[in-house]
Amino acid sequence: MESLLQRGIELHQAGRGTEAAGLYQQILRLDGGHPAANHLFGLTLMQQGEPTAAIRHIAVALKTEPSNPQYLANMGVALSSAGRNDEAVEVLQRAVAIQPASAETYSNLGMANRSLGRFNEAADAYRHAAEIRPAEPAFHFRLASMLRQAGDHFAAEASYRKAIELRPSYAEAYDRLAFMLIDQGRAAEALELLDRGLAVLPEEATLHMQRARSLYAGGAINEAIAGFDRALTLRPTYGEAHLQRATSVRHRAGDRAVAAMEGVFRSEHVDTVDRIFAGFALGKALADIGDHSGSIAAFIDANRMQRQRVTFSLNREADLLKSELERFRDADEMLLSGASSAANPVFIVGLPRSGKSTLELILASHPAFAGAGELPTMGRLVRELLLETGGLPLSAIPANRFAALGRAYMEEAQRLIPDGKRVIDTMPSNYHYLGFIRLALPNARIIHCVRPPAEHRVAIFEKFLTGAGFEYSNELGELRGYHSAYSQLMSDWHTRFPGFIRDLDVGALMSDRRAPMASLLQFLGADWDEACVAPAQSEPQQGDRSSAERAANHSAHMAAWRQLHPELWT
Numbered sequence: 001m002e003s004l005l006q007r008g009i010e011l012h013q014a015g016r017g018t019e020a021a022g023l024y025q026q027i028l029r030l031d032g033g034h035p036a037a038n039h040l041f042g043l044t045l046m047q048q049g050e051p052t053a054a055i056r057h058i059a060v061a062l063k064t065e066p067s068n069p070q071y072l073a074n075m076g077v078a079l080s081s082a083g084r085n086d087e088a089v090e091v092l093q094r095a096v097a098i099q100p101a102s103a104e105t106y107s108n109l110g111m112a113n114r115s116l117g118r119f120n121e122a123a124d125a126y127r128h129a130a131e132i133r134p135a136e137p138a139f140h141f142r143l144a145s146m147l148r149q150a151g152d153h154f155a156a157e158a159s160y161r162k163a164i165e166l167r168p169s170y171a172e173a174y175d176r177l178a179f180m181l182i183d184q185g186r187a188a189e190a191l192e193l194l195d196r197g198l199a200v201l202p203e204e205a206t207l208h209m210q211r212a213r214s215l216y217a218g219g220a221i222n223e224a225i226a227g228f229d230r231a232l233t234l235r236p237t238y239g240e241a242h243l244q245r246a247t248s249v250r251h252r253a254g255d256r257a258v259a260a261m262e263g264v265f266r267s268e269h270v271d272t273v274d275r276i277f278a279g280f281a282l283g284k285a286l287a288d289i290g291d292h293s294g295s296i297a298a299f300i301d302a303n304r305m306q307r308q309r310v311t312f313s314l315n316r317e318a319d320l321l322k323s324e325l326e327r328f329r330d331a332d333e334m335l336l337s338g339a340s341s342a343a344n345p346v347f348i349v350g351l352p353r354s355g356k357s358t359l360e361l362i363l364a365s366h367p368a369f370a371g372a373g374e375l376p377t378m379g380r381l382v383r384e385l386l387l388e389t390g391g392l393p394l395s396a397i398p399a400n401r402f403a404a405l406g407r408a409y410m411e412e413a414q415r416l417i418p419d420g421k422r423v424i425d426t427m428p429s430n431y432h433y434l435g436f437i438r439l440a441l442p443n444a445r446i447i448h449c450v451r452p453p454a455e456h457r458v459a460i461f462e463k464f465l466t467g468a469g470f471e472y473s474n475e476l477g478e479l480r481g482y483h484s485a486y487s488q489l490m491s492d493w494h495t496r497f498p499g500f501i502r503d504l505d506v507g508a509l510m511s512d513r514r515a516p517m518a519s520l521l522q523f524l525g526a527d528w529d530e531a532c533v534a535p536a537q538s539e540p541q542q543g544d545r546s547s548a549e550r551a552a553n554h555s556a557h558m559a560a561w562r563q564l565h566p567e568l569w570t
Contacts, residue, residue: 005036017044035061039071042078051081069099073108080112088112096128103132107139110146117468119150120383130159137166141173148180149468151380154412156180164197171197171204178210184416185373187217205235209244216248221542224248236260237270239277243464246281250543251288258285265298276305280464287462290553292560299462303474306464312471314478318485325492327394328435343410343441345423346524347378349431350449351486352470353459355506356426358536359449362509362517363424365531370421377412379429381405382436394439406440422526429469431486434493438500445524446501448490454569455507457483458561476565510536 008023024041027034042057058075065071076092079085092109096102110125126143133139144159160177164170174197181190194211201207212227228245231238242261251258264270264278279302286295346369348356364371385405389397413423430437437444451459457479465473472482494501502523509516517532544550562569 005040008037008040012040012044017047020044033060033064035064035068035071039068039074043074046074046078046081051078054078055082067098069095069102069105072098073102073105076105076112077108080108080115085112085115089116101132103129103136103139106132107142110142114146114149119146120387122146123150123152135166137163137170137173140166141170141176144173145176148176148376151376151383153180153184153376154415169200171201171206174201174204175206175210178207178214182210182214182217183373185217185371187214190214191218203234205231205238205241208234209238209241212241213244216244219540221248221540225542232260237264237267237274237278239264239270239274239281243277243281243284246284247539248541250541250545251285252543253289255285255289258282258289261285265302272305272309276302277464278302279305280462283462287553287557290556292557293564295557296560296564300476302464303461307474310471310474312474312478314472314481317472317482321485321489324432324435325489325496328438328496342443343406344443344445344525345410345413345425345441346445346447347430347434347437348424348426348447348449349434350428351456351460351483352428352465352473353463354449354451354456355504355509356428356449357539358510359447359504359506360424360426361536362513362532365534365536366521366526366529367531368422368526368529369424370417371424371426372413372416373425374427375413375416375425376427377409378425378427378433378437381408382433385436399439402436402439405436409440431490431493434497434501438497447520448501448503449506450503451505451507453483453487454562455558457568458558476568480568 004023004027008020008027011017011023012020021041021044024037024044027037028041031037038057039061042054042061045051045054045057055075055078058071058078061071062068062075072091072095076088076095079088079091089109089112092105092112095105096109099105106125106129110122110129113119113122113125123143123146126139126146130136130139130143140159140163144156144163147153147156147159157177157180160173160180163173164177167173174194178190178194178197181187181193191211191214194207194214197207198204198211208227208231212224212231215221215227216224225245225248228241228248231241232245235241242257242264245257246261249255249257261278261281265275265282267275270278279298283295283298283302286292286298346363348359348363350356360371360373363369382405385397385401389401410423413425417423431448434446437446450456457476460473460483461476461479463473472478490501490503494503502520504516504520513533518528521528521532545553
């Protein structure tokens with residue numbers, strides 16, 4: 001049997017897994033409990049996409065050798081592949097306890113935690129992997145991705161840059177870092193980074209796409225469109241490039257780009273994610289040219305495809321929104337006495353497509369303010385506080401702990417803006433943390449961007465919202481239900497903390513700005529400045545139409561929606 005085993009290992013290492021599996025099976029027919037043969041046969045099953053069968057065989061090996069770190073490590077991978085990530089984490093933790101020098105096992109532990117949404121734990125595991133093998137760029141990249149999802153963008157940036165330093169041709173690291181820099185309003189830095197990446201990888205479509213995004217963010221629309229076209233030349237089915245291009249252009253009848261994105265969307269031979277991106281692009285383009293029924297159909301089909309990829313429970317999310325306020329219903333206002341009294345940041349909150357970016361642009365034109373973009377900082381600090389206090393009621397948390405949270409937020413946020421400016425934070429998810437903001441930063445001000453409900457629901461549905469937290473957006477009934485639950489939450493926050501939050505309809509503001517802006521600045525404790533009535537457009541487009549033409553097209557589009565889905569108006 002040992003000679004069969006050795007020959008199987010040689011074949012396995014040579015990439016001839018099927019032949020190796022045959023030899024392992026021969027051994028198992030002679031000795032069904034042979035630990036090494038069960039383990040190795042399990043590995044071949046995993047490589048063939050059969051993790052459940054692999055688990056059965058590796059489990060037999062572990063019965064004989066329960067402390068074998070290699071068996072434990074591969075059992076963890078098999079469990080994770082089978083979607084049993086809670087069990088995978090437990091097994092992988094046992095493996096690293098026995099063999100703490102295994103970077104790969106720590107990396108696999110990070111992957112399992114990531115699948116469970118435990119981003120801090122995943123980051124810790126990846127950090128161990130990177131410390132054990134500091135010259136391995138993939139570990140720094142995975143650490144960066146987890147730090148970003150955990151909300152620590154500064155540390156994430158450092159790890160992305162380390163991955164690129166170690167592997168100058170690391171396309172995915174350039175892509176993710178550039179995306180993050182653009183979202184932080186650092187488009188010029190992203191452009192410089194991408195130019196370095198393209199010097200090494202001149203044919204990499206993702207880098208051309210991100211470079212075009214950075215150009216667009218910097219106001220160079222024509223150059224951006226040329227960049228999107230370059231990305232699509234390199235990869236014609238690149239759905240995200242189709243969508244980014246579509247949002248940069250006001251389409252007209254006969255536009256060849258429309259046919260190209262429709263071809264990607266309708267093809268069953270294209271990756272599903274590319275098809276979804278292209279479907280949202282097509283919906284936008286058809287709305288531009290006045291084919292509103294076709295546009296709505298494209299948005300519905302694309303959202304249906306995305307809904308099949310995500311897990312969402314409206315009842316669970318609605319209960320979560322209620323619980324967020326309940327925590328603060330009896331909060332002692334005396335907690336405010338320990339908080340930082342000087343810091344006065346501005347949080348612009350609201351569901352997506354409510355006008356937050358436009359309002360940030362207007363406010364940032366005032367000399368007292370500076371936009372910091374969508375900062376994940378508050379969410380990360382709140383999660384750390386809740387983890388640290390282990391679910392204690394607010395009354396059991398010292399006031400100075402909230403003060404520390406406020407100081408930590410301000411220290412991080414101020415690093416992104418010029419000295420002497422007031423921070424504007426537009427992170428959408430901050431509406432979950434308004435109670436914590438009130439206790440940690442009592443002089444902060446909250447601006448809640450609102451729109452007419454039906455119009456807002458349509459705008460959300462027509463935006464491809466990726467990432468965690470937006471799963472409510474892909475089915476009209478769920479979107480309507482979540483929007484209603486959210487609106488109730490915001491109404492309750494107003495009642496709980498009167499005078500802390502100001503609702504603002506940014507669409508109405510754009511048509512008559514002077515008086516509403518004067519009132520808003522008074523709420524913020526700032527003097528009037530004429531810059532606040534200067535023209536502002538957060539999403540300019542090539543070939544845009546007059547405001548009257550845009551309004552007429554929008555009215556026709558909403559009329560088509562009302563005819564097809566009147567329930568959105570109730």
